[in-house]
Amino acid sequence: MAGDDVPAPAERKPELHQELPVDFPDPFFRGLHRVIRFAIRVLAVLMVAVILWGVGDVIYIIYERLVTPPLLLLTINDIFYTFGAFMAVLIAVEIFINIRLYLGTNVFPVQLVVATALMAIARKVIVLDFDTLTPTYLLGIASITLALGVTYWLLRQGHAQQQWDD
Secondary structure, eight states: OGGGGSOOOOOOOOOSOTTSOTTOSSHHHHHHHHHHHHHHHHHHHHHHHHHHHHHHHHHHHHHHHHHSSSTTOOOHHHHHHHHHHHHHHHHHHHHHHHHHHHHHOSSOOHHHHHHHHHHHHHHHHHTOOTTSOOHHHHHHHHHHHHHHHHHHHHHHHHHHHHHHHO
């Protein structure tokens, strides 16, 4: 057949990330890209250590609050402090997922980064001490929350539009 003489496309190594291609033509930069990918893997391992440390911290906080008189009773401040510790661990998990996606795909996970930032600001709002806040600080937190919320919504809208464009 006529189509049999067409040569097969050259085999390419899979890219771990567009910004750090494994087949970059310049050997110097190819080596630097390998170093950066290794550094990102080290960050992933360290983030897992932070997550495990954070889980241990949450367990310790709950234990410490429950054995302090009055026994087995948590005040509202204890509950908010515990929520803050939980949120910190969940933010660390989200950052780990960001690192994993950064290494494993050709797409920078912008929506996930914005969602992580929203979670971080939500943690801040949960643990706010309204007795020590200035109005300017509170307006800043509100502005950041609104900006991140609108950004996340716009990213979701764009993603929904792309699904229908196929």
